[in-house]
Amino acid sequence: MTEAATAPHALPVEPATAPPARDLFSKFDPLIAEREALLATGVRDPFAIVMERVKSPTEAVIRGKDTILLGTYNYMGMTFDPDVIAAGKAALDQFGSGTNGSRMLNGTFRDHVDAEEALKEFYGADHAMVFSTGYQANLGILSTIATKGEYIILDADSHASIYDGCALGNAEIVRFRHNSVEDLDKRLGRLPAEAGKLVVLEGVYSMLGDIAPLRQMVEVARKHGAMVLVDEAHSMGFFGEHGRGVYEEVGLELGTDVDFVIGTFSKSVGTVGGFCVSNHPKFEVMRLSCRPYIFTASLPPSVVATAATSIRKLMTADKKRAQLWDNARTLHRGLTDMGFKLGTAQPDSAIIAIILDDQQQAVVMWQALLEGGLYVNMARPPATPAGTFLLRCSLCAEHTPEQIERVLAMFGAAGRAVGVIS
Amino acid sequence: MSDRQAIFDTVTAQIEPFNKKGIALEEGTTFAGDLEWDSLTVMDFVAAVEDEFDVLITMNMQAEIETVGQLVDAVQKLKQ
16 A cells, blocks of 8 residues: 555645636636726616516606506516416415426426426317426527537527527527528428428517517428428417417418427517427427526426416407507507618517617617606617617507607607607 | 639639728638628538539538638549
């Protein structure tokens, strides 16, 4: 036996230290400098807004001031629905505050199953799988269903969760130009005929609020033997006869035209969570193979209980649907008439984007609106397509005609003050 | 003219509309560093190159391509 093996491994009295070879935060210096330069001009940080109170789906108190919310994605205004709140409270009382586990182990409660049943009813689907967020639904489904040697073909303007789902998996990733059926066709045509392929589309694109030509795109995808996934996060509740999304609106069907629909609870459903529905006969195997489903905590019972109740109410929310479309048309027309440049020629969806020249103009305009009592989202590259600066409005079915009128007046005043319109 | 030289000439011609700073294009010119392209410019440029040569440059391949020379090599390989 050697001496080294018998001697205790004591730490040196004064361990040698050295500074890191390189500060890993150095790469963020340009971003830090840009933010500091922006704040040095005296504007408030558009990405650090705190809601002190939320009074309704359309009103909050920000810095002590009553503010109209026009950026929340609470399209159907379900966050304060009395039935939804009651369901959440009852689940909180019966099942406690959390699940302490993954869906695969001890994290599946009655209300997780009920939320999946509600989704199956809503979509007329054979299978539904609930994830902890919409982001994780894309992360999980995309990284699991396409793997090495297979292809995912996605729109260049796809949401970050779609890109990240692709990055987590091992499939080959191919982008096509935003909403170009011809570009999709061309790129699918260059792929090996026998390879597994998944075309990923979105019903509504969240930055400009434009919709995809889904009929033509699905036709092209099928022509090349690809499966189709549509993310309907921004359309659930108010597109199509049953509120299933743009794919339903244009006459496509789950199972025959579309293989998977991804969605979220954090928009029209008014709570938190994500899901995928499908009629694929083998879909349930995803529960055994999808890492962002298995290796994370399941949603609290109160959250899934609110989701189940909200989804069932959305099935018959015709009046809300009509009001939301009415609000979108009124706002779009009013802003167009004032001379603002919008992301879409007509109100394609409940998102209306105002396109501005640069960051400075966008932030000053955003601040002028906030001081007037209106909150909208400011979006900037790289989140925006074509590197544009946007003020993004998302309407709610609960916005009243009076509120829309006030919103338009505030846009007019701020737009003239900043020089965006004359 | 060699096949590779022809590809190099075509690629550099494709770069020109996106070469806002008039950088001299050589084998070692980098897209992110020298040309200072953002992800949107890369997307437009890659689509143009794909259509010119009728090839597919996946995002996985793009991650490995940093210089003009590497892109020319990749296109040459894809065309075989």
